[in-house]
Amino acid sequence: MAHVPDTITVREAAERLGVTPRTLKYYEELGIVVPVRSEGRYRLYQAADLEKLSRVLRMRSLGFSLTTITAMIQKPFEPSEDGGRPRLSNASLKELKETLVKQLDALDTRVAQVRRELKDAATMQAQLRRDIDYVERRLTGESLESVLEERRREQPAKAVLPATRKRPEK
Known part of the structure; x- marks a missing residue:
């Protein structure tokens, strides 16, 4: 399988994030993340995808619904005044x-x-x-x-x- 530089497979991403590959595929179905595809059509996750998925998992652990998370992920973020993580405007x-x-x-x-x-x-x-x-x-x-x-x-x-x-x- 041809490997796009700086990407990992769905299995590797799931392992790093502590979820199942099916969870990642479900998040893709919801439009939360859209991984690139290899020449063989395998899902490949980039660093930005992993960051977004980590944010989704943190929000899930705080009790947010996937509906809310999906809506939040689609909104633009702005830098926080204290230099921390970007926030929703x-x-x-x-x-x-x-x-x-x-x-x-x-x-x-x-x-x-x-x-x-x-x-x-x-x-x-x-x-x-x-x-x-x-x-x-x-x-x-x-x-x-x-x-x-x-x-x-x-x-x-x-x-x-x-x-x-x-x-x-x-």
Whole structure:
């Protein structure tokens, strides 16, 4: 395999970073890093790729989601005032926050929808249990009238609305 200068294979990169080769391939699928390819189409990682992957792994260890990490990695960094590691600019942070808030809103909407679906499913589940009970009781020889009478008693009492009075016309 032809080796691009100053690169390492996916197996070597995974070993250095303490992850599996599949993890590195998954990060590539997410667009976090795009390794160069050898003539034989093997993934080859450069020093910049390893630095980016190290940053991703640090952020994962701090509890950031891959969604957030992917968004952060795509934002421009600026040098820090104290000479430390480059940081996201305030503009990038604001943009990131907007993106994350939109994602959270979408998830909140989905959670509410799933809760409604669960409530509907629980109602249907209760109805099916009552129907199975009816069929089982009929199969054991209980009379139709007694089973139906019990079902009527189990029905929640329906609210009786007071009759509306008409006002006398003037």
